[in-house]
Amino acid sequence: MSQLIWLSDTHDLEWFPPVCEALKDPDGLLAAGGGLSTKRLLAAYKRGIFPWYNAGQPVLWWSPDPRSVLLPGDFRRSRSLAKSLRNRGYTTRLDSAFNEVLAACAAPRATGPGTWITPEMAAAYGELHALGHAHSVETWRNGELVGGLYGLCLGRVFFGESMFSRATDASKVALARLVDECLKRGIALIDCQVDSAHVASLGSRNLPRAQFLKLLSQHIDVASVWPHK
DSSP: OOOOEEEOSSSOTTOOOOGGGOOBTTBTEEEEESOOOHHHHHHHHHTTOEEOOOTTSOOEEEOOSSEEEEOGGGOOOOHHHHHHHHHSOOEEEESSSHHHHHHHHHSOBTTBSOOSOOHHHHHHHHHHHHTTSEEEEEEEETTEEEEEEEEEEETTEEEEEEEEESSTTHHHHHHHHHHHHHHHHTOOEEEEESOOHHHHHTTOEEEOHHHHHHHHHHHSSSOOSSOOO
């Protein structure tokens, strides 16, 4: 049985155990601890690892198998989404309200309590945004932020983190804009992390972790195609 690795807060901030050592139960749990420094976060994403934990827990690092991904060309624009894009008065923007999007993603949902985005995590991703690595895609209507998503863009990979919606299809509209940006900028892969019925309905697929890591290696170590403005 594999043993969970605990990371040090003071030693090499870029070191992680090989993802093949991740636990099978719970699926993909690789390591714990170590904090959310920018250097550690960037090292994690480049290796196909992401943090996911609840308030009161140590930082938990994951690399699940299989991995949910969306190839931009596979995105499904349903008839209802196409209708929303045409008729609901939505507009989209990039990086104009990152902190607001992050706060909305962290807020309590109609179906339950707030998400896993702790104040520590919000601060860490705010720093990544200031450095040009994290981005938001926002849906607006009549000057009001009604939906959006955020994540990281490294090389030609967008790592989706979370999305929210306050109006019909508003998060899907943001995702449609993200896909358009990916196609325009040459982003080859959107990492959705774990499977869900919502993203599957929009065209995501599950890849074996080894296949995901191969794709990641092909597209991560290139110049950023989404520079910070």
